[in-house]
Amino acid sequence: MNYENLTLHTDKYQINMMYAHWAQGSLNERAVFEVYFRKLPFGNGFAVAAGLERVIAYIEGLRFGEEEIAYLKEQEENYSEEFLQLLREFRFTGNMDAVPEGTIVFPNEPLVRVEARVFEAQLVETALLNFVNFQTLIATKASRIKQVAGDDVLLEFGTRRAQEADAAIWGARAAYIAGFHATSNMRCGMLFGIPTKGTHAHAWVQGHATEEEAFRKYAEVLPDQVTLLVDTYDTLRSGVPNAIRIGHMLEQQGKRMNAIRLDSGDLAYLSQRARAMLDEAGLPYVKIVASNDLDENIIFNLKAQGARIDTWGVGTQLITAGDQPSLGGVYKLVAREEDGAFIPVIKISGNPEKVSTPGIKEVYRIINRKTGMADGDYIALREEEGVKRGEPIQLHDPLHPYIPTIIKDYEAVSLLRNIFRDGKLVYTMPSLGEIRDYHKQQMHQFWPQYLRKLNPETYRVNISVAAWQLKLDLIKRYREQ
Ligand SMILES: Nc1ncnc2c1ncn2[C@@H]1O[C@H](COP(=O)(O)OP(=O)(O)OP(=O)(O)O)[C@@H](O)[C@H]1O
Ligand SMILES: O=P(O)(O)OC[C@H]1O[C@H](OP(=O)(O)OP(=O)(O)O)[C@H](O)[C@@H]1O
Numbered sequence: 001m002n003y004e005n006l007t008l009h010t011d012k013y014q015i016n017m018m019y020a021h022w023a024q025g026s027l028n029e030r031a032v033f034e035v036y037f038r039k040l041p042f043g044n045g046f047a048v049a050a051g052l053e054r055v056i057a058y059i060e061g062l063r064f065g066e067e068e069i070a071y072l073k074e075q076e077e078n079y080s081e082e083f084l085q086l087l088r089e090f091r092f093t094g095n096m097d098a099v100p101e102g103t104i105v106f107p108n109e110p111l112v113r114v115e116a117r118v119f120e121a122q123l124v125e126t127a128l129l130n131f132v133n134f135q136t137l138i139a140t141k142a143s144r145i146k147q148v149a150g151d152d153v154l155l156e157f158g159t160r161r162a163q164e165a166d167a168a169i170w171g172a173r174a175a176y177i178a179g180f181h182a183t184s185n186m187r188c189g190m191l192f193g194i195p196t197k198g199t200h201a202h203a204w205v206q207g208h209a210t211e212e213e214a215f216r217k218y219a220e221v222l223p224d225q226v227t228l229l230v231d232t233y234d235t236l237r238s239g240v241p242n243a244i245r246i247g248h249m250l251e252q253q254g255k256r257m258n259a260i261r262l263d264s265g266d267l268a269y270l271s272q273r274a275r276a277m278l279d280e281a282g283l284p285y286v287k288i289v290a291s292n293d294l295d296e297n298i299i300f301n302l303k304a305q306g307a308r309i310d311t312w313g314v315g316t317q318l319i320t321a322g323d324q325p326s327l328g329g330v331y332k333l334v335a336r337e338e339d340g341a342f343i344p345v346i347k348i349s350g351n352p353e354k355v356s357t358p359g360i361k362e363v364y365r366i367i368n369r370k371t372g373m374a375d376g377d378y379i380a381l382r383e384e385e386g387v388k389r390g391e392p393i394q395l396h397d398p399l400h401p402y403i404p405t406i407i408k409d410y411e412a413v414s415l416l417r418n419i420f421r422d423g424k425l426v427y428t429m430p431s432l433g434e435i436r437d438y439h440k441q442q443m444h445q446f447w448p449q450y451l452r453k454l455n456p457e458t459y460r461v462n463i464s465v466a467a468w469q470l471k472l473d474l475i476k477r478y479r480e481q
């Protein structure tokens with residue numbers, strides 16, 4: 001079994017549509033799809049884009065091998081030999097643009113744009129959404145945790161509770177982009193170069209006759225990274241006093257104990273008491289790590305209670321995005337080729353939020369030249385030149401169309417980058433460290449009211465007057481039909 005080939009990591013209907021396009025002779029018509037989400041997760045004021053590295057690897061690896069072909073043949077007798085032969089030769093030959101990982105993004109903004117033969121563009125929908133939705137969700141959750149943790153150290157501990165192996169490693173990578181410092185997952189460390197950190201489990205303590213013996217044996221062999229889990233029996237009466245003994249033992253060897261870890265009970269109270277005990281024992285440098293079903297709300301509360309915690313180990317709630325386990329990103333057709341030219345298309349819905357915005361679009365971040373801060377985002381049709389030249393633009397807010405805002409002194413930063421051109425990768429993927437730094441810089445471009453965890457201000461995302469007019473025109477045309 002080949003677990004590596006992701007070409008059939010798609011919904012059956014995509015293959016059926018590919019077959020139908022082939023059978024009807026429309027397979028080579030070009031189409032443009034855009035990926036966007038409609039609603040921010042967790043009540044957050046922004047999202048953190050992630051998933052592009054995985055998307056690039058997926059696109060480059062697209063191949064229907066003999067195993068895939070044999071399976072398709074067995075699944076559907078209509079799939080003719082000629083169609084299957086075409087799949088054997090299948091390569092992605094289209095264009096793709098995407099916002100770089102770590103970018104702050106908002107609802108309705110194109111995050112990925114695919115312009116390709118419809119035969120190719122249709123196949124990739126499912127996998128693209130799978131990668132971008134999950135990784136953007138986890139990066140956004142991690143960003144919320146980072147907001148409350150400030151300069152404290154954040155460790156990603158989620159693998160055992162993640163929705164399987166891929167989610168564990170790509171989720172840990174997304175968390176690192178958003179500011180986590182390390183992961184406990186060694187494969188993730190090896191694959192992506194993320195720092196790895198680890199303490200020890202209760203089993204290490206339970207597996208010895210006494211807690212003190214367990215601590216001593218651990219410290220003897222790993223003297224430079226001793227973090228002792230102190231809550232197996234009784235945190236304040238046994239765990240911390242035993243850890244202090246080990247701290248003193250290490251000092252005699254000219255070493256310093258790293259930390260203790262609290263994993264149950266009242267973390268505010270226990271951390272304050274443990275801090276006092278360590279300080280009194282002359283071990284003020286020994287740090288305190290906390291874990292146990294933490295999330296941004298508990299961390300915020302613990303800090304408000306004066307908890308003395310230096311390092312937070314966060315697992316389940318982060319890696320599963322416990323309070324909102326999916327991001328609703330979609331992949332919508334915005335233009336299709338007719339007689340050699342693109343024509344915009346729309347999806348109408350009874351739900352106004354679900355009516356798509358037709359046409360091939362660009363998204364610009366409007367940076368105020370005086371403050372250097374982001375004033376809003378501007379979605380315009382690709383052919384609109386004014387914004388690229390810095391000409392005055394009118395922001396159109398569909399909810400308040402009667403208040404036109406004209407912006408003049410701005411810098412428009414185009415968010416979409418060229419990733420593939422005619423199937424060729426033209427993007428140099430930044431290193432993970434560069435992505436993390438870029439994300440940090442991005443956060444500094446936004447006023448705090450857009451970033452706060454609770455009830456953030458809504459950041460302005462407006463569409464150009466031309467894009468809005470096109471939408472109205474197409475709605476009218478379909479109504480008349
Ligand atoms: N001072 C505190 N204020 C708010 N929440 C806290 C505080 N201390 C701990 N918590 C959180 O409360 C929850 C306690 O969960 P739970 O009752 O399952 O833990 P426990 O009984 O202490 O430990 P165990 O994991 O061994 O069951 C955890 O999510 C923990 O992070
Ligand atoms: O709580 P999380 O945020 O998911 O962090 C990871 C948890 O994993 C470990 O617990 P373990 O698997 O031993 O089980 P536990 O729930 O009994 O502590 C560790 O001690 C943390 O409590």
Ligand SMILES: O=C(O)c1cccnc1
Pocket residue numbers: 157158184197198199200261291313315
């Ligand atoms: O290193 C740790 O303490 C750790 C790692 C994974 C899960 N829980 C704890």
